[in-house]
Amino acid sequence: MSARLFALAVGFVALLTLPYWMQGIYYINVASQILFYAIFALALNVLVGYAGLVSLGHAGLFGVTAYATGYMLQLGFNHPVSLLVALLVSLVSMAIFAVLSLRSTGIGFIMITLALGEILWGLAYRWISLTGGDNGLSLKTRPEPFGYSLSDVNAFYYATLITFLISLAAMAVFVRSPLGAALMGTRDQPRRMNALGYHVWAIRFWACMFSGLLTSVSAVLFVYYTQFISPQTLALTSSAEVLLMVISGGAGTLLGPIVGATLVVAVKTVVSGYIERWNFLLGAIFVAIVILMPEGLVPGTVRLWRLMWRKRESGAIKGGVGAKP
Amino acid sequence: MTALTVSALTKSFGGLHVTRNVNLNVEPGERRLIIGPNGAGKTTLFNLITGELTPDSGSIKLFDHDITKVPSRRRAHLGMARTYQIITLFGRDTILHNVTLALLGLSPARWNPLIDLKRQGHFVEHAQTALEKVGLGHLANRPLAQTSYGERRRVEIAMALTQNPKVLLLDEPFAGLSIDERRDVHQLLLEIPRDVTIVMIEHNMDVALEFAERITLLHFGEVIVEGSRAEVVADPRTREVYLGH
Numbered sequence: 001m002s003a004r005l006f007a008l009a010v011g012f013v014a015l016l017t018l019p020y021w022m023q024g025i026y027y028i029n030v031a032s033q034i035l036f037y038a039i040f041a042l043a044l045n046v047l048v049g050y051a052g053l054v055s056l057g058h059a060g061l062f063g064v065t066a067y068a069t070g071y072m073l074q075l076g077f078n079h080p081v082s083l084l085v086a087l088l089v090s091l092v093s094m095a096i097f098a099v100l101s102l103r104s105t106g107i108g109f110i111m112i113t114l115a116l117g118e119i120l121w122g123l124a125y126r127w128i129s130l131t132g133g134d135n136g137l138s139l140k141t142r143p144e145p146f147g148y149s150l151s152d153v154n155a156f157y158y159a160t161l162i163t164f165l166i167s168l169a170a171m172a173v174f175v176r177s178p179l180g181a182a183l184m185g186t187r188d189q190p191r192r193m194n195a196l197g198y199h200v201w202a203i204r205f206w207a208c209m210f211s212g213l214l215t216s217v218s219a220v221l222f223v224y225y226t227q228f229i230s231p232q233t234l235a236l237t238s239s240a241e242v243l244l245m246v247i248s249g250g251a252g253t254l255l256g257p258i259v260g261a262t263l264v265v266a267v268k269t270v271v272s273g274y275i276e277r278w279n280f281l282l283g284a285i286f287v288a289i290v291i292l293m294p295e296g297l298v299p300g301t302v303r304l305w306r307l308m309w310r311k312r313e314s315g316a317i318k319g320g321v322g323a324k325p
Numbered sequence: 326m327t328a329l330t331v332s333a334l335t336k337s338f339g340g341l342h343v344t345r346n347v348n349l350n351v352e353p354g355e356r357r358l359i360i361g362p363n364g365a366g367k368t369t370l371f372n373l374i375t376g377e378l379t380p381d382s383g384s385i386k387l388f389d390h391d392i393t394k395v396p397s398r399r400r401a402h403l404g405m406a407r408t409y410q411i412i413t414l415f416g417r418d419t420i421l422h423n424v425t426l427a428l429l430g431l432s433p434a435r436w437n438p439l440i441d442l443k444r445q446g447h448f449v450e451h452a453q454t455a456l457e458k459v460g461l462g463h464l465a466n467r468p469l470a471q472t473s474y475g476e477r478r479r480v481e482i483a484m485a486l487t488q489n490p491k492v493l494l495l496d497e498p499f500a501g502l503s504i505d506e507r508r509d510v511h512q513l514l515l516e517i518p519r520d521v522t523i524v525m526i527e528h529n530m531d532v533a534l535e536f537a538e539r540i541t542l543l544h545f546g547e548v549i550v551e552g553s554r555a556e557v558v559a560d561p562r563t564r565e566v567y568l569g570h
Contacts, residue, residue: 043409048542081370132354135452147498155511173438173439173441174438174441176443177437177438177439177442178429178432178435178436178437178438178440178445179435179436179437180438180442181407181425181426181430182426182435184417185415188415188416188417189413189414189415191377191413192395192409192413192414193413193426193430194377194398194432195375195377195397195398195401195406195407196398196426196427196430196484196488197398197399197401197402197428197430197431197488198398198435200398204439209367210438235537270386303487
């Protein structure tokens with residue numbers, strides 16, 4: 001346990017001081033990207049990991065928030081109003097999404113979310129008067145909360161970090177809560193949960209809404225980061241990418257999606273500068289993870305770590321017995 | 326007043342009539358045994374009573390309150406609990422967590438996303454007490470995956486009992502148990518207070534007959550014989566259909 005706490009403390013301090021030891025604006029920007037994609041992965045993990053519902057349409061919801069923010073700003077509203085409206089629109093979209101897809105679970109759920117995601121992508125592509133079609137929407141400015149302009153790389157990083165930490169804390173609280181326990185119950189034994197008096201559908205619905213909220217939060221950071229949104233963001237590949245973050249890191253764990261997001265974003269941005277066929281590399285990494293640690297990087301590492309310690313401990317005991325004359 | 330009244334209940338899957346015009350009156354505190362050959366519709370009857378299946382026609386009353394249209398999750402809140410023929414538990418969690426989930430199911434706190442469940446002392450204590458009662462107190466923190474079949478049966482029963490049911494439906498509680506385990510579960514069932522009405526499906530005649538006061542014999546979805554233990558056992562139709570000669 002103390003090893004875990006120590007690792008978390010080191011990670012926290014490293015994140016907090018990142019702009020001081022990380023050389024170059026580029027890498028600080030990569031760190032910001034990792035953090036908001038980590039929030040997105042946390043959001044999807046609520047469904048994939050804790051509810052047992054695999055969504056392939058989350059990039060569509062992500063896009064709804066991003067477009068709503070961009071569109072409101074283009075209409076001339078200020079940042080807080082645009083953000084509020086965007087969040088509201090996203091939550092309503094999520095509710096509709098949930099009502100439609102929760103008619104089913106398993107493969108059915110995947111297919112419905114996939115279809116809904118594709119519909120949103122199609123709308124982004126074709127509803128040119130609203131979305132600008134293939135040209136997308138550009139955001140002229142980033143907001144300036146409390147007088148700190150987020151156009152500054154470090155300021156944007158810290159804003160993202162704070163949002164990330166709040167999201168992570170919210171996840172940690174949720175997972176330990178009765179509602180979290182109920183959600184995991186519906187994942188493992190929905191029939192039994194129903195017989196015990198739980199409203200399985202409603203529990204799943206609220207899980208979708210929580211997931212939707214975190215998705216919107218990450219999308220807002222994304223759209224302010226890139227200051228641009230195009231249909232590409234809503235494509236199926238984006239949904240699949242986040243799903244891979246969750247699964248490679250470890251679905252149903254708190255830290256897994258964060259590790260997964262780090263891996264994917266690092267390969268996509270940094271490694272792609274050195275290796276032209278980075279997609280191939282990412283694929284190879286995923287194959288390796290699936291073969292070596294099918295439960296994901298975080299649970300897999302914990303397993304290996306425990307195995308190592310147990311070996312060492314049993315070795316020590318043997319040594320101790322031998323040393324006793 | 327009866328604890329459980331089933332009137333003219335009918336259910337068919339396509340052309341297969343699984344439940345045909347079944348009537349059942351179970352008095353408060355009664356121990357009722359439902360027997361019948363495989364495929365007689367016993368478990369289907371349970372699924373209809375608990376609301377997991379919707380009947381084609383007929384009605385179900387719990388203490389004179391019509392629950393035919395009440396969704397199954399609400400029936401748990403009205404005092405109905407069940408166990409499953411095939412053990413249906415939360416394999417990733419500890420025994421204690423399994424029982425805690427049963428307690429939480431009837432508490433408004435189940436909607437709370439902000440408090441720490443493990444720190445809710447009353448839930449944990451209550452669950453622990455329930456486990457002591459079924460003789461599993463010392464295993465409370467063991468993961469369910471590391472327990473025996475007989476222990477799991479008792480966890481199922483403990484979960485049902487912690488919900489303080491008025492009517493308890495047991496679907497083959499002795500199935501698959503060793504002689505020792507059977508004795509433990511039997512003892513456990515005998516200790517359930519009389520304010521709980523029990524309806525039980527069971528094939529193990531030696532334990533079940535001793536437990537039951539009244540017996541209902543189902544065959545092809547129909548009630549063939551019903552009466553006191555002695556009446557049903559003596560009835561020639563029981564021998565014909567079920568017990569054998």
